[in-house]
Amino acid sequence: MTLMTKFFGAAAAVALSAGAALADPGLIIDLGGKFDKSFNEAAYNGAKRWIEKTGGKYKETELQSEAQREQSMRRMAESGANPVVVLGFANASTLDKVAPDYPDTKFAIIDMVVDQPNVESIVFTEQEGSYLVGMLAGMASKTGTVSFVGGMDIPLIRRFACGYAQGVKAVNPKAKIIENMTGTTPAAWNDPVKGGEITRTQISQGSDVVYAAAGGTGVGVLQTAADEGILSIGVDSNQNYLHPGKVLTSMMKRVDNAVFDVFSKGVDNFEPGIKVLDLKANGVGYALDQYNEKLITPEMKAAVEAAKAAIIAGDIKVHDYMSDDSCPVETM
Amino acid sequence: MDFLTLLQILDSTLRLATPLLLACLAGLFSERSGIFDIGLEGKMLIAAFFSAAIAATTGSVWIGLMAGISASVVLALLHGLASITFRGDQLISGVAINFLAAGLTVLISEDWFQQGGRTPQLSGAARFNPITLPLTDTIGAIPVIGPIYTEVLSGHTILVYLALLAVPLTWYVLFRTRFGLRLRAVGENPGAVDTAGVSVTRLRYTAVIIAGILCGLAGAYLSTGFSAGFVKEMSAGRGFIALAALIFAKWRPWQALGATLLFGLLDALGTRYQNIDILGVNLPVQFMQALPYILTVIILAGFVGKAIPPRAGGEPYVKER
Numbered sequence: 001m002t003l004m005t006k007f008f009g010a011a012a013a014v015a016l017s018a019g020a021a022l023a024d025p026g027l028i029i030d031l032g033g034k035f036d037k038s039f040n041e042a043a044y045n046g047a048k049r050w051i052e053k054t055g056g057k058y059k060e061t062e063l064q065s066e067a068q069r070e071q072s073m074r075r076m077a078e079s080g081a082n083p084v085v086v087l088g089f090a091n092a093s094t095l096d097k098v099a100p101d102y103p104d105t106k107f108a109i110i111d112m113v114v115d116q117p118n119v120e121s122i123v124f125t126e127q128e129g130s131y132l133v134g135m136l137a138g139m140a141s142k143t144g145t146v147s148f149v150g151g152m153d154i155p156l157i158r159r160f161a162c163g164y165a166q167g168v169k170a171v172n173p174k175a176k177i178i179e180n181m182t183g184t185t186p187a188a189w190n191d192p193v194k195g196g197e198i199t200r201t202q203i204s205q206g207s208d209v210v211y212a213a214a215g216g217t218g219v220g221v222l223q224t225a226a227d228e229g230i231l232s233i234g235v236d237s238n239q240n241y242l243h244p245g246k247v248l249t250s251m252m253k254r255v256d257n258a259v260f261d262v263f264s265k266g267v268d269n270f271e272p273g274i275k276v277l278d279l280k281a282n283g284v285g286y287a288l289d290q291y292n293e294k295l296i297t298p299e300m301k302a303a304v305e306a307a308k309a310a311i312i313a314g315d316i317k318v319h320d321y322m323s324d325d326s327c328p329v330e331t332m
Numbered sequence: 333m334d335f336l337t338l339l340q341i342l343d344s345t346l347r348l349a350t351p352l353l354l355a356c357l358a359g360l361f362s363e364r365s366g367i368f369d370i371g372l373e374g375k376m377l378i379a380a381f382f383s384a385a386i387a388a389t390t391g392s393v394w395i396g397l398m399a400g401i402s403a404s405v406v407l408a409l410l411h412g413l414a415s416i417t418f419r420g421d422q423l424i425s426g427v428a429i430n431f432l433a434a435g436l437t438v439l440i441s442e443d444w445f446q447q448g449g450r451t452p453q454l455s456g457a458a459r460f461n462p463i464t465l466p467l468t469d470t471i472g473a474i475p476v477i478g479p480i481y482t483e484v485l486s487g488h489t490i491l492v493y494l495a496l497l498a499v500p501l502t503w504y505v506l507f508r509t510r511f512g513l514r515l516r517a518v519g520e521n522p523g524a525v526d527t528a529g530v531s532v533t534r535l536r537y538t539a540v541i542i543a544g545i546l547c548g549l550a551g552a553y554l555s556t557g558f559s560a561g562f563v564k565e566m567s568a569g570r571g572f573i574a575l576a577a578l579i580f581a582k583w584r585p586w587q588a589l590g591a592t593l594l595f596g597l598l599d600a601l602g603t604r605y606q607n608i609d610i611l612g613v614n615l616p617v618q619f620m621q622a623l624p625y626i627l628t629v630i631i632l633a634g635f636v637g638k639a640i641p642p643r644a645g646g647e648p649y650v651k652e653r
Contacts, residue, residue, distance in 0.1 A: 033449060033450070033564075034448045035446075035447040035448035035450065036448070062448070153617055153618075180603070181617055184617065184618050184621060187565075187568070190563055190564070190565075191563075191566075191568065192559050192561070192563055192566075193554065193558055193559045193566060193568070194568075194603070196558070196559050197347065197348065197558075197603055198603055200344065200347075201340070201344060201600075201603055201604050204340040204343075216450075216563065219453070219561075219563075220559050220560075223453060223559065223561075227560075242453070
């Protein structure tokens with residue numbers, strides 16, 4: 001038995017040293033899938049951009065179920081990938097447990113804070129980006145009712161909802177905001193059928209602009225909105241192209257830039273600690289391109305740009321749901 | 333809750349109940365002939381994939397529908413082969429079909445489309461579009477009946493109407509034709525049917541194929557009618573809810589319609605009212621979304637009475653020599 005243990009120990013040491021020499025970065029794609037046209041796809045695009053620029057290569061795994069988190073994180077670390085980018089809030093507790101076991105591997109987690117010496121936590125101020133698209137929704141709505149479809153019901157998604165609601169109220173204090181969550185399990189990130197049905201329900205309640213912060217579920221929301229002739233707002237990636245002229249804008253969350261940065265800095269320039277990507281750092285924003293330019297009038301653009309400048313200057317404070325688990329403008 | 337809200341909920345109910353109804357009728361045919369079928373879920377899933385994939389590549393939803401039904405029938409025949417010809421365990425064969433479909437759909441779609449187990453979004457003629465029933469303007473003007481006709485009944489895809497028509501058709505076939513009598517008999521006492529000179533194997537295969545066709549319709553509805561494209565695991569347990577509805581309906585077609593509409597209604601309510609205040613108590617969203625399943629347990633345990641399955645169900649027929 002001891003012989004076996006020694007043997008495995010030696011093998012592991014060899015694997016680790018070999019890995020340190022190679023040091024390709026690694027990316028663990030979260031549930032919802034690589035091509036969710038949203039959160040995970042943004043990360044993948046960042047990695048792709050890094051390849052195009054540096055000609056390097058990286059390791060990638062895609063989670064298939066909740067139970068694989070720890071296993072895939074350990075395998076990624078043991079395969080020698082360094083630094084390793086982990087996507088999504090749900091990995092926080094696992095990473096907190098795994099990171100100390102691989103002190104030489106640098107981890108970066110997106111959307112959550114993990115307090116370990118070899119972990120960089122990258123968080124975005126989604127409330128600020130959502131505030132801006134909320135303003136656009138409030139101005140574009142003719143019925144005075146707008147809606148929100150969340151993915152899994154977690155504080156992070158409520159932060160999107162709360163920022164959105166504040167933005168809508170800022171331009172139209174009398175506006176009605178309908179909010180729905182797709183579900184309470186990770187399956188809610190990938191249920192476009194349910195997303196579409198929720199959107200239909202919201203439309204029947206009078207909504208004419210719907211904001212989807214729901215990963216792959218958002219595809220169904222945007223589809224239904226386009227079918228029923230109302231406007232929609234995409235999330236994370238720029239989703240304006242999905243239904244040209246029918247997607248009002250997209251709340252851009254530059255997960256691609258975050259992944260690109262971590263990959264580019266590599267192991268040597270790795271910065272542990274918390275990194276906040278806000279409006280000022282261009283971590284969040286709203287998308288304006290050839291597909292939606294006709295939907296955004298010059299007045300709308302001027303109003304949003306003014307608000308953006310005010311948020312950056314600190315004149316407008318957008319309340320963060322996660323700071324006190326409540327939202328000043330609405331209750332869910 | 334005002335009248336219009338009620339109508340909107342019923343409208344949503346009809347959309348949500350359709351895949352359950354089709355799968356439930358599929359189970360009805362199969363189980364009435366003595367073949368338990370827990371592979372409804374898998375057959376729906378594979379049909380959903382193939383109808384979306386073929387519709388996306390050919391641009392025609394009808395070719396897609398045919399492909400979906402064919403794929404579902406192939407799995408149904410596999411179930412038949414395992415449980416009728418080779419007298420295997422029907423439950424195990426059903427479970428195998430569910431796993432097979434879950435794996436195959438993702439594998440093939442990854443190979444064909446490289447989009448992480450989904451098909452491209454369908455549009456135009458590649459999906460079933462809502463149809464407005466005739467005379468909506470004339471009938472719509474009548475109070476009460478008018479709004480029900482225009483809001484609830486009109487504006488669905490053709491598969492919804494097909495599913496509703498399948499109920500009386502199933503009833504007629506099962507209870508008013510010679511084939512139906514034999515089918516029910518073979519589920520109760522295959523020995524007697526065999527003695528009368530009718531082939532048990534053939535009857536059971538026919539039933540299993542009909543189940544395949546109905547599951548194919550249910551799956552095609554999910555990916556080309558209800559939504560516009562396939563995503564992995566999109567059947568999301570509907571095949572199992574359909575089985576629960578089948579037991580609740582005690583293996584009868586009209587009751588199956590009632591049961592699936594009830595499950596559809598619960599689903600619609602859960603989607604619409606995520607947080608309700610009832611008498612000052614706030615029911616959380618988790619509760620509302622679990623409600624259909626909680627009620628399933630309560631209904632099946634308490635209110636359904638004694639549900640007696642077809643007597644020869646689950647047993648392979650061995651001809652005496």
